[in-house]
Amino acid sequence: MKDPESIPQLGELVRILNGRDNGQFACVIEVLDNRFVRIADGDKRKVDRAKKKNILHIERMGIVAPEVKNSIIETGRVTNAKLRFAISTYIDDNLLKEGE
Numbered sequence: 001m002k003d004p005e006s007i008p009q010l011g012e013l014v015r016i017l018n019g020r021d022n023g024q025f026a027c028v029i030e031v032l033d034n035r036f037v038r039i040a041d042g043d044k045r046k047v048d049r050a051k052k053k054n055i056l057h058i059e060r061m062g063i064v065a066p067e068v069k070n071s072i073i074e075t076g077r078v079t080n081a082k083l084r085f086a087i088s089t090y091i092d093d094n095l096l097k098e099g100e
Contacts, residue, residue, distance in 0.1 A: 006055070024041065037058070043084055070085060
């Protein structure tokens with residue numbers, strides 16, 4: 001069995017490694033079990049049509065978006081706007097610094 005550290009957390013930002021959305025960023029909105037999560041990005045993949053994804057097919061970024069995690073814990077859902085904001089903030093803060 002995998003250790004708990006390998007399972008993504010709610011609100012964690014991930015990069016998709018396999019499939020049609022390869023290379024795009026998304027946020028974990030639900031952990032189904034120790035093998036699958038549901039992800040959405042608020043733009044092309046909305047919350048109401050979240051993608052079930054094997055954790056072997058995503059790369060964890062190691063960043064948890066607090067606004068997404070708190071919204072899911074408090075209300076049981078998150079808005080597409082919060083997902084877009086969290087992902088764009090991560091991309092602006094981290095990826096642009098790497099590519100300068």
